[in-house]
Amino acid sequence: MAAETVKAKILYIEDEALTRMLMVRQLKLYFSDVFEAGDGREGFEVFMSAKPDVIITDLSMPYLDGFQLVEKVREQGGSTKFIITTAFREETDSLKDCEILFKPISFADVYSCVTRLLNQ
Structure with missing residues (x-):
């Protein structure tokens, strides 16, 4: 268990169930409020109710x-920050103001990225 839990709302969206379960389990050790979704539509619904700091x-x-x-969330306004996970480097060229983590990703990379965004 982490020595100190960071007060933050984190939404993790991943359609691969095992990957999502493992990452959410780790996130919950370090962040106070962790939400999850299995696809973008469900993720947007969770965003609307939870208003996370980081997706x-x-x-x-x-x-x-x-x-x-990303487009739908940004249409809502607010200050939610994004971390994009993908295996395809060329896909990310059009994404602005998003942190990009290329798969395979480690929890250490995710944690570092989230804490950096929270401290901006």
């Missing part, structure tokens, strides 16, 4: 992909 999302997902999700 960590895959790009390739069913129903609403990461690009569409």
Whole structure:
């Protein structure tokens, strides 16, 4: 267990269930409020109710992909920050003001990125 839990709302969106379960388990050790979703549409619903500080999302997902999700969240205004996870480097060229983590990702990379964004 982490010595001190950071007070922050984190939303992790990933359609691969095992990956999502493992990452959410780790995030909950370090951050006070962790939410999860299995696709972009569900992620947007969670965003609307939870108003997270940081969204960590895959790009390739069913129903609403990461690009569409970023656009819909930004249309709502607010200061939510994004961390995009993807295996495809060329996909990310059009994403502005998003941190990018290329798969495979480690929890240490995610933690470092989240804490940096929270301290901006």
